[in-house]
Amino acid sequence: MTTPPPEPDRSRPPHAFGGPGAPDPGDETPAPDHPDGTPAPRDAAAPGRRPGATRTPGRSETREERADRKWADLLQELRVAQTGVQILFGFLLTVVFQQRFTTLSDTDRMIYVVTVVLGAATTGALVAPVSFHRLLSGQRLKPETVRWAGRLTLVGLALLLATMASSMLLILRVVVSPDDTALWLVAGIAAWFALCWFAFPAWARHAARRERGGTAGDGGGTEGE
Template identity: 70%
Template sequence: MTSTSRISGGPGRHETPEERADRRWNELLQELRVAQTGVQILFGFLLAVVFQPRFTELSDTDRTIYVVTVMLGSATVAALVAPVSYHRLLTGRRLKPQTVTWASRLTVLGLVLLLCTMCSALLLILRVALHNSLALWLVGCMALWFLVCWFVFPAWALARPSPEREK
């Protein structure tokens, strides 16, 4: 491989588009392993709730919250498992950079859906546990915390001047 076919843009990595796609794909797989495990455990617990004896005692509002939570959990699983399907169906078609881009977008969508699923599950649990409006405030605080940890901190890190990016 000649040096002219390599990407150069400063002191960082010097990799071809294919090497970059391979690296990004491997990084994405590691991230998905963490997210998928937690989502699948949460979803499994959600599916089991309906079979508990006390489920019949839930109010109509709490049952609605439960159904919304299960649907959000299903959508989350779909979005976070979709990159595997993308990769499997597109392997060997010389579309790795595009596959990585779409898989990354689906992963971000999956994280947004996971945030919604977590908040919905928390709302249901706290409504049943507390029987008062404090549940909504606690969920709001937790939603804000998720947003800060998952989206605000990374955005802040991107916005901060970095010696490596200034070169």
Template identity: 70%
Template sequence: MRDHETHEDDAGHHGFPGRDRPEVRNWGRGTETPEERADRRWGDLLQELRVAQTGVQILFGFLLTVVFQQRFTELSDTDRHIYTVTVVLGAATVGTLVGPVSLHRFLTGRRLKPETVLLASRLTILGLFLLLCTMTSSLLLILRLAVQDSWAAGLVGAMAFWFAVCWFGVPLWASHRGNPAEDD
């Protein structure tokens, strides 16, 4: 039996020895209370956000330095517009992926952990979508400058499709194949 699973003690109560927990439900990962489930899901979400936030912040930092490069003045109007859109998308992505931190800070202590986790999860999904847009826009700008060929747009489209498959398609496919009665 794993640590997070509970068992029936000598007194016949479900839970940890000597502890009666009538509010316990089976959520598909052993038996845990809604509060325990929210805590676990929050921890999982934090790990996911650490990965996404680091990459986004590095990308955004590099985007901010582009305008200070000498070659920036040589960009066409179209490339400057793509750059502007890319920076705005990057800023929106950072804001959205850092949003769960603020949400948690404002709601801590108000006994709203399940709601906090749900809202933070939705912000994270929105942040991943914005990251897809930021990456696509960044690739478009870079490949337009690097190859100056019409096939660059096709390559960018293929990469956008790849990101969408990896970040949204596979998870959605897997969630539909999973057991709908069980929740993480």
């Protein structure tokens, strides 16, 4: 005798068996965690990101990711600055081998010595971030490395400004007469460099800080953005 098939359980709705009208599991939304119906935020870590890592406001990145991004930006800035100082310093080193160098006055020779020293100091300051990064690599000090490298870069830019002003003074004293004219020209160009390199960025930083209601990064330009 054949056993009849069992009757389906009619106490459950049809879609409970996966038939037509069954809800898609992907369409389900988590139950709200707040009385007002707003779901609580989920801190899902991105691939390669440590769960629970501290995020910084304004960007979806951790402190370490922020340091990596700012280090890459700093390298681009250093490439621009180092190219300029290499050309200028190379020119200064060849001046002493020119025939006209022997005809310079004692004052001009002193200006040349000061210019060469400033050029060497500029090179040291702009290359220092590379050494800083190399010696601290693997010590989990990337944010601190970026901060100090940013400050050294600012020092290097200030020294580069002084080197360029001293170089112009040396050249204009030979070309322009009287010497007071050379001093005024150098002062004007140095003031323009200072405005472009330091005053205008500082003004923009101050204006942005006022718009944000006083929220800004620390000194050295390494924690803002």
